[in-house]
Amino acid sequence: MQTTLDFQYIIELFPILIKYLGVTMEMALLGFFLSLIFSVIIAVIRVFKLPVLHQLAGLFISFFRGTPLLVQLFLLYYGLPQLLPVLAGIDAFTAAVLGLSLHFSAYMAESIRAAILGIDKSQMEACFSIGMTRLQAMYRIILPQASRVATPSLMNYFIDMIKSTSLAFTFGVAEIMAKAQMEAASTFKFFESFLAVAVIYWVIVIFFTRIQLFLEIRLNKAY
Structure with missing residues (x-):
C-alpha cells in the first residue's frame, strides 16, 4: 500500500485537470450572469412590494435558501422532466448552470435589495x-449607486459559485472535479488527485479575491 505522497503524479496531473478548467469557468460565468439578471428582478419586486409577485419572490427565496444546492440540482435534472416532459432533453451542463443561477440568485437578490434600501430616499424623491x-429612477440612479454597495457580497457569491x-460532476458534467474523480479511480491515488484539484480551486479563488479587492478600492475611490 502506498504510504508516501506522490508529488510527481500531482505535478503531472495539473495539466490534465487544467484542460477542463474552461468548462468549470463557463458554468460559473454563465450561472453568475443569469443569477445577476434574476436577482435584480427579484430585488426590485421586493423593494416595490408588487402584489402577488412580492409573495412569490419571497417563496422563491425561502425555498432556494432553505434547501441544499445538491438537492436542487437533482430536482432540476432528474425530477422536473417527470412533471414537464418538455424538459426531458435538458443536458447536464444546462441543468447545472440553471440550478446554480436559481440557487445563488436567491442570495444575491437579498444583497441587492439591502443595497437598494441603503440608498437615501431623497435620491428617489429627486x-x-x-x-x-420609478423604473427610470431605479435603473438610471438607484441601481448604479447600489451596485457599489453590493459588489463585495456579489463577488463573494461568484467565488462560492x-x-x-x-x-x-454528480450527474456527469466533465469539469475539473469530474476529471479528478476519474483519475483517482483509475490510479487509486485519491489523495493526490483531490489535492491537485483543491490547489487549482484555491488558486482560482485567490485570483478572484484579488479582483474583488481591486474593484472595491476602485468603486470606493470617490468616497
Whole structure:
C-alpha cells in the first residue's frame, strides 16, 4: 500500500485537470450572469412590494435558501422532466448552470435589495421631482449607486459559485472535479488527485479575491 505522497503524479496531473478548467469557468460565468439578471428582478419586486409577485419572490427565496444546492440540482435534472416532459432533453451542463443561477440568485437578490434600501430616499424623491418614473429612477440612479454597495457580497457569491460547480460532476458534467474523480479511480491515488484539484480551486479563488479587492478600492475611490 502506498504510504508516501506522490508529488510527481500531482505535478503531472495539473495539466490534465487544467484542460477542463474552461468548462468549470463557463458554468460559473454563465450561472453568475443569469443569477445577476434574476436577482435584480427579484430585488426590485421586493423593494416595490408588487402584489402577488412580492409573495412569490419571497417563496422563491425561502425555498432556494432553505434547501441544499445538491438537492436542487437533482430536482432540476432528474425530477422536473417527470412533471414537464418538455424538459426531458435538458443536458447536464444546462441543468447545472440553471440550478446554480436559481440557487445563488436567491442570495444575491437579498444583497441587492439591502443595497437598494441603503440608498437615501431623497435620491428617489429627486428623480420624481424631474419627472422620472420609478423604473427610470431605479435603473438610471438607484441601481448604479447600489451596485457599489453590493459588489463585495456579489463577488463573494461568484467565488462560492465557482466552488459549487464541483457538484455538477454528480450527474456527469466533465469539469475539473469530474476529471479528478476519474483519475483517482483509475490510479487509486485519491489523495493526490483531490489535492491537485483543491490547489487549482484555491488558486482560482485567490485570483478572484484579488479582483474583488481591486474593484472595491476602485468603486470606493470617490468616497
